[in-house]
Amino acid sequence: MQSLEQVHSLTFDAFGTILDLGGSHAPRLGAFLREKGASMTPQQLWAQWRYRQRIEQYQDNQLFVGHFGYLDSSRRALLYTLRAARLPFTDDDVSRIMEGWQELNPFPDALEGLRRLKIRYKLVVLSNGEKEFLAHLVKNRIKFDFDGVISVQEVGLFKPNPAVYRMAARVLGAEPCQLLMVSANSFDVMGARASGYRGAYINRYDLPYEETPYQPDLRVRDFLELADRLGC
Numbered sequence: 001m002q003s004l005e006q007v008h009s010l011t012f013d014a015f016g017t018i019l020d021l022g023g024s025h026a027p028r029l030g031a032f033l034r035e036k037g038a039s040m041t042p043q044q045l046w047a048q049w050r051y052r053q054r055i056e057q058y059q060d061n062q063l064f065v066g067h068f069g070y071l072d073s074s075r076r077a078l079l080y081t082l083r084a085a086r087l088p089f090t091d092d093d094v095s096r097i098m099e100g101w102q103e104l105n106p107f108p109d110a111l112e113g114l115r116r117l118k119i120r121y122k123l124v125v126l127s128n129g130e131k132e133f134l135a136h137l138v139k140n141r142i143k144f145d146f147d148g149v150i151s152v153q154e155v156g157l158f159k160p161n162p163a164v165y166r167m168a169a170r171v172l173g174a175e176p177c178q179l180l181m182v183s184a185n186s187f188d189v190m191g192a193r194a195s196g197y198r199g200a201y202i203n204r205y206d207l208p209y210e211e212t213p214y215q216p217d218l219r220v221r222d223f224l225e226l227a228d229r230l231g232c
Contacts, residue, residue: 004217004230006178007198010117011126011150011168013159013183014134015070017202018114018125018142019104022046028100036087048085053077057128057158067156070129071101101133106142107204113223114144116232124148126168126181128158148172160191169196180217182226186210200226 015021022043029042056073068076075098082089117123123146127134131151138149150171155163169176176196183189186209189199193214201209201216202223209216220226 004180004198007121007180008178009122009124009172009174010180010182011124013185013188014125014127014129014137017182017184018106018110019137020107021050021104024104025100028097032093032097038087040085045081045085049078049081052081061158061161067153069153071098071133074098074101102136104137104141107222109222109224111144113227116227117223117230120230120232122147124150124172126150128152160187162191162195165192165195165197189216190214202226
């Protein structure tokens with residue numbers, strides 16, 4: 001691991017890193033599946049939905065036909081997933097499931113870890129979410145006083161496109177090496193590292209890291225271990 005002495009700010013992924021997506025969506029997905037008499041579990045449906053959303057985001061980045069946004073990519077992914085699973089649904093079903101994005105909850109370790117890290121570092125959200133959506137989540141769901149919230153809407157591309165990380169460094173008036181990207185999504189840490197950031201991989205899901213030269217500086221289980229490793 002290279003020295004992190006230059007790092008003065010931590011940039012945080014929101015979805016799946018601070019916010020527990022699977023746990024938050026489970027009640028609505030479970031209610032939908034019970035109503036349809038489906039044998040699939042909420043966890044299985046969520047895993048397929050999440051996988052498809054990432055494909056939608058990569059396609060958004062690659063097709064150059066306009067940036068449709070996080071919630072739109074999620075909705076399109078949900079429609080694809082329900083159709084692929086041969087699950088019957090109505091527009092009302094989709095609306096009820098999508099409302100779950102407004103009710104996301106942070107992981108139990110997140111707030112305490114953030115409080116400890118804030119003693120030493122500037123903390124900034126760097127997220128694929130839309131500006132207004134992020135403002136709602138930070139104020140009403142995470143309820144933490146971040147030093148800044150940066151949306152990929154500024155460049156019209158999803159992470160891990162390098163333009164996102166370069167834009168955030170400009171906004172923060174920092175050299176990339178002064179920023180540590182904190183994410184439970186390995187592609188996010190990889191994208192940041194390839195853009196000159198330091199990186200911390202929060203391995204919440206016990207998954208392997210990307211096969212790439214751009215390895216994280218830190219690998220930890222949660223925010224509390226991250227605070228320990230950074231001396232906070």
